[in-house]
Amino acid sequence: MSDSDALWRIYSYNQHAIQIKTTDVKIKNLLKTESDILYEIRKVKYDVEPEDNLMHEQVMQLKETKTIYEPFFHKRKAFKHEAEVRVLVDDARWYQVVGMSSMGANWRIYKKMQEIPEDVDRLNEVEKRLTEYMGHWIEKELPVNFCQSITCLNKYISGVKVHPMAEEWYVELIKGLCEEHNIKFEGQSNLYGKTEKGM
Secondary structure (H helix, E strand, O other): OOOOHHHHHHOOEOOEOEEEEOOHHHHHHHHOOOOOEEEEEEEOEEEEOOOOOHHHHHHHHHHHHOOOOHHHHEEEHHHHHHOOEEEEEEEOOHHHHHOOOHHHHHHHHHHHHOOOOOHHHHHHHHHHHHHHHHHHHHHOOOOOOOOOOOOOHHHOOOEEEEOOOOOHHHHHHHHHHHHHOOOOEEEEOOOOOOOOOOO
16 A cells, blocks of 8 residues: 555544555445445545636536536545545435436536527536536435445455554554454554564
8 A cells, every 4th residue: 555644644543543455346346235335446536726716617517527426526626645445325215305416407408508599608508507406405405314234244345554653552452453354454554664563
């Protein structure tokens, strides 16, 4: 697993943190057990500038790709160090609640666009429709919440590495938990020159 000084510093509390390793295959196997759950796994694109009109950018992404998921895979360039691979989970049961699916939304937006000649008016129309859809999501609730139970952690986790500055007791604690759940323990990060422990 690769190390990042920025990620260890940002996503840890008092040097107590772990890095969890998994694969897209393991995530797919976990999610495909539920027929109502759709998902997409993609690398995030860091192509958004701070001064960009975010709503405009998202509308253009929808227009170009014709998928309602697209805006969720774009972030500001300042976060490029994350090198994120994002898992987007979509509960298909919502489609019956809000009347929205990727194909349905594409068709209605495209059809409406043919009736509006000016680009500015088109953007306003799309923004209006997106706002309305989001309002439906907030107002209505599904009778059953989705929760994926992981009964066997090693089917999801390939390996675990500990914060490079963590105390020895913390390293030993994580090592013990990995052994208990039959998860590969990859020791302590040597990002700052420390010797990896427990491997």
